[in-house]
Amino acid sequence: MTTANQHLDIDSRYPLTEEQIRFFREKGYIKLKNVLSPEVLEYYGKEITTQVLTLxxxxxxxxxxxxxxxxxxxITNLWQKSELIKEFVMGxxxxxxxxxxxxxxxxxxxxDQALYKEPGGGLTPWHADQYYWPLASEKTCTVWIPLQETSLEMGPLSFAEKSQNFAFGRDLKISDESQARIQKALSExxxxxxxEPFDLxxxxxxxxxxxxxxGPNTGTDLRKIMTMIYIDMHMRLKEPxxxxxxxxxxxxxxxxxxxxIIGSPLNPILYSE
Ligand SMILES: O=C(O)CCC(=O)C(=O)O
Incomplete structure (x- = not known):
């Protein structure tokens, strides 16, 4: 980070409390406020949107x-398409x-992947991501980064609390079937x-x-989201x-x-102690 770019902080530590770490491990998800500045979201978000609309x-x-x-x-692996997005993903x-x-x-x-829900776009069916991933352990998580304030009408990500150990539905891909069967099982x-909505x-x-x-995007604005999927740096590939x-x-x-160990050139270490 150069002096001129100090407001573009994507590298400093975010002080997590013990309580927040406990929350994540128990509930399977966490929402954290004030992680990225409006300047960071504007600066990198503009380039992410340009690439998404181009690709x-x-x-x-x-x-x-x-x-x-x-x-x-x-749109996946945008870090391969743009030096600026690479800088963001490497943060x-x-x-x-x-x-x-x-x-x-x-x-x-x-x-990484950008997930842009258009106005009029439908709901994202219930699913668990790891259905798609040939990963040998459960030490993997996704950060979901709204590039704008995300109201309920735009379709913010929502979670089934403590469902990370629920086995039903792990074999279902994103579909009308996953939506119907997983929703029913979770509710039963x-x-x-x-x-909840997401602040900027x-x-x-x-x-x-x-x-x-x-949920669906019932508003008039594009719901612009960037995500990165992180794996334990010692994660091994399992038989698909x-x-x-x-x-x-x-x-x-x-x-x-x-x-x-999943250490291809597409899987750089992004952080280690
Ligand atoms: O953004 C969405 O609508 C779904 C996101 C999602 O499923 C994920 O990031 O794992």
Whole structure:
């Protein structure tokens, strides 16, 4: 960080309390306020949006899209497309929070992805991310970074509290089926559904196995979100258990063999103690 860019702080430590760490491990998610400044969100967010709109190939009307396609425009590994986004994704502030929350000595990048929910975009069906990932342990989490204040009408991310150990639905990809079956199971088991807006500068972290969803965007503005998926720096690749995990292996950890540490050039260490 240069002196001129001191307001663009993406590297300093965010002081987590013991209580916050306990909260994350018990509830499977946490929302943290004032993590990123408005200047950071404006500066990097502008470039993220430019890249998303340039790389987006989805131009069919909502009515002709699948439920998955209606939920968001999804662009992955933007850090490979732009030096500025690379700088943001490499930031130690968000990565060190992930390491501390999970209780690991360091984290690597699994991949980044922008998730832009258009006005009129549909709900994000209930799911757990780790269904998609050939990862040998549960030490993985996503930071969900709104690039604007996110009201309830824009479809903020919401969580089933303490669902990270719930086994039902772990074999379901994002679909109408996951929405119906997981919603029913979570509600029958009495899981609390936490739905809250996000302030500017607020971010959330959730485990790979925490069930989550997001409402439709009923507003008039684009819901602009950047995410990074962090893995324990010692995470090993496991034998894929479905077709999506096979694809993820090829795309996000190319050249890594089953049983090896996920250390391909696409999985740099972003923070270590
Ligand atoms: O942004 C969304 O609507 C869903 C995000 C999500 O599922 C995730 O980041 O794991």
């Amino acid at each position: 987006n190939e989805q131009d069919r009307p909502m009515s002709q899209r699948t439920t998955y396609e209606q939920a968001f425009i999804q 130690e502030r968000l990565a060190s929070i992930a390491a501390e929350l999970m209780g690991v000595k360091g984290v690597r990048l699994y991949h 088991q009495g899981f609390k559904h936490v739905v 500068g607020e971010v959330s972290y959730h485990y790979g196995w925490t069930f989550h969803t997001a 258990s479905n077709e999506n995990q096979k694809i993820d292996w090829q795309v996000f950890c190319p050249g890594v063999n089953v049983g090896e």
